[in-house]
Amino acid sequence: MANIGKMVKRCLLGTVLTGAWYLTGCGFGGVPLNGAPTTPTTSSDNWEIMVTPSNGVSANRLSMLSGSILSSPSGSSTQAPAVFQGVSSCFAAANVIPMDSTIASNVFQGRSFGVQGQYLSMTGNLNTAHDSMTGTYSIAGGCSDGESGAFTGTRYRALTGTYTGTVSQGGNTYTVSVTTTQGDATGVGSFLIGGTATFGGFSCFTTGTIPVGSGYISGSNLTLSVTSSNGAVIQMNGEIDPAATTVSSGNLVITGGACSGQYGPIKLTRQ
Known part of the structure; x- marks a missing residue:
């Protein structure tokens, strides 16, 4: 989809x-x-x-x-x-x-x-x-x-909780943790997702937020756009399982700043 x-x-x-x-x-x-x-x-x-x-x-x-x-x-x-x-x-x-x-x-x-x-x-x-x-x-x-x-x-199930995982690029491993809250239906077939994020191993930022309107889910399909503490945008598009225990994303993509680039696929697991 x-x-x-x-x-x-x-x-x-x-x-x-x-x-x-x-x-x-x-x-x-x-x-x-x-x-x-x-x-x-x-x-x-x-x-x-x-x-x-x-x-x-x-x-x-x-x-x-x-x-x-x-x-x-x-x-x-x-x-x-x-x-x-x-x-x-x-x-x-x-x-x-x-x-x-x-x-x-x-x-x-x-x-x-x-x-x-x-x-x-x-x-x-x-x-x-x-x-x-x-x-x-x-x-x-x-x-x-x-x-x-x-x-x-x-x-x-609602995508509400803390999800953590790792992503790799060029032999380096980075940690990603997002804490999300799923809001009610938007009226256009999707649900808003908001929250915060923390990152480990990146030289450019350590925290970020999911602003209102930057996270959506419809069925299993999810898009998350995290704005980091230095203004870079971290994009994750993927799917969740019915119990909302895992988020499986394609390449994590960062735009803006020295850390820009495509990183490997990432799987986040609810803690």
Whole structure:
């Protein structure tokens, strides 16, 4: 999946006189198919949903969804609005799929707002712990019209804690430790990540921060941009496991200052 920082789009959020929420400026608008109002999420879970299409035009098929579903206690019946980022050529211009959905008796049911004339419907069965889900989906309208198939969803634990690891370059080994806090859903299919960092072995800096808007996670995909004490920027893009115990990143990249360059891949483990 592409860099989360590139995928996240800021949208304008407003209300109509009926009290229903709508989103504009991202290629979609209106109300869900069932006409029910949705409300902004207040405490949401991070999900990644892998899709297996069985029908539809192969070049346009949906392959993956990631984003937020409003938290719901096991067995409860509640409104559970969702916002996903979708990987599909038919959703590429919008990238965000807002959905009016419910969870009742461990069954998730959702219908999306119209996104470029497309309406995504999903029905899934949650396990008792509400950390996995299997089900079916279909799309009506737009260039994905008639697509349908199965999906498997995984809930990802919040990326909150202290994560440490090492990275190497030119025979030297450096230590990296980040302490992160995952905020609530942004409303565009991702979650904000903030925090601080400490570094060992680098001659240019020893500490840094993750400013607001510089860390995002959606499903398993993570981007962290740390601003060091001397102004250098340390970039880590990678993935987490569902339990959020490890962060596996591609090359650690530093820009600005004498330590600029690409360092090797890094794996951080929660302490």
